[in-house]
Amino acid sequence: MDWPEVNVPMLDADDCRLISDEEIEDIARECREAWKLGSAPIPNVIQVMENAGIICTRATLGHVKMDGISHVSVLDGRPYVLIAEDKANAIRNRFDAAHELGHVVLHSKISAAQYAKKELYDLLEGQAHRFASAFLMPPESFAQEVVWPTLDNLLSLKSRWKVSVASMIVRCRDLSLLTEQLELRLWKGRSARKWTKGEPGDDALAFEQPKLMMRGAHLLVDSGIFERTELVHQIGLPSETIEMLCNLRPGYLSVQPDAGDNVVPLKLKRDTTRSGRTRRAEVLPFPQ
Template sequence: MRNGTPGFQSERLVEARDSRGLTQVALADLINRTSSSISRWEAGNQSPEPEALETLARALNLPISFFLRPKLQHGDNPMFFRSMASTTQALRRRTCGRLHWAEEIALTLQEWLDLPAVNVPRLDVADYREIREADIERMATECRRAWGLGSGPISDVLLVMENAGICVVKEEVGSGAMDGLSHWSDADHRPYVLIAADKDTCARSRLDAAHELGHLVLHARVKEKTLADAAAFKEVERQAFLFAGAFLLPGETFAAEVWSPTLNGFLPLKERWKVSLGAMIKRCRTLSMINDEYEQRLWKHYSSRGWRKAEPLDDIMPVEVPRLLSRSVRLLIDEGIRTREQLLDDFRLPATDVESLCGLPRGFMTSSGGDLVTLPRVKERQPPAVETAPGSATLIPFRGRGN
């Protein structure tokens, strides 16, 4: 009998296959094995022999060490998928796996860096049916107050979220049916968000991010099984959308600037608030600035102008990008604490995945860095750590791992 690979973690194979968007049959075809072999390996009934593991690693483009590290326990907090109703289970599993990989990267970085402390208000309600619109407006205001945003336009939503301790990933997911996902991790009690970049415009990205923030704030105590009910999921999504509108367009301030609730009247406000015209229509209805009949007239004019596919200003408003993970990786390299090769060994992921999840330029993790622009370094600080400028990280003493 051929011996399997000592230390093989069957859960890692499931995670890797899901993250690559492969079925058991598809993976079996790639490595010229039977799907029943894949099934036995994933169930933990049998581990692949060393030669088979090497073949698996090549097919899945992952280092062998990935399959030998126990899977991180992320906890049972729900994973919120925007557009869940129109996405396949395979796409949900793939994006969930990608976000979990980002969590592992962040946890590894926290061995050397202090990421921004988590400062995200949460509604202490376990039953979504008890959440009222007044609660949603209040929590949106509380977030703005906690983060010192005032009541005007937010210049950069992703930066604000990252400064509050939220790790944000933005990458293409290969489908227009997925807008984003989010959850609270039990591994470091930090919220994580993935924003799909497939339909990336400034206003769309900001709304998607604010929507995911709504889930983190409003639904932190909602159980996973609740989301399996279609009616419950629809209401939870509605609540997150209402939060996004309230967070991006505070009622009193926004209403005072709407001199005319028309499409032409919204145009100058879009550039100022960086929010889509469609979101403004819905926000005006939520604030009772327009009635149902007038809202429908606006939507008809909106559609007749072809704005459901693309709105004015979409092509000139700069798209926001996450900074936290990319700056953290650059900081460790620039300060000589870890080399690119060491970080890849630490992450146990290939360079292409690290670059995509961290928002780094393609080739960054395999380059010597000579052709790349180096970001300004943060000043050295002695422990205990002190508050840093928004978006930065504090370097803490190197602990017990050699270069």
């Protein structure tokens, strides 16, 4: 497959303790500039990532505390991102995608040993969260729309920015738009409204679907490069798993084409009939 060229700014830092909040804000802005996103809300995060050459997929992981995973391959230098779909919340799923993008941009040079340390792991996660907030809510535009940071005001911005009220509260804190007292009041008010397990408007947004892998699978099959069963054999995974990872419709790889399309036509031999009568067969003599 001729995938889109990788166009992802990556921070050249091998120690997460040396990455500052200012650097995170700067590289989030650099990503927006590289992808010509301006400072407006991003309509579709996964589409932006795929256009930048990142292979994205969504799958059920069976682990509610795992939101996703990302990796930059040493074989082709291409980032790969898997987003967990266990949580039925498109707003959260969208932030998770931006979070994994943060790991790709910030931590591609970080060793696995740093992830293994609890205190550094928490720092890495916090940095990816900061990147996601800065990427989704750039300061020059988002701050201007927060006239007064009340719960109702933030909720009114949710459909436009496509982020949760909780994420907006954190972003307002990062941009110094809140005092400690006001931030505490917002968190208590959010809890009093019982928004901790779900906010108004969570179901109003459809899940963002990866399309690059799906288009690739269709291209291979429709171009005659592989039959569907052969494609499954080449990949070596169950057809249901491939359909999930490639965002294909259920049954696309497991349902066989119509058998009528594969019937071999039969023809009579040219010399079997003459004038509508069957030619007499030649009898071969057998010796005793």
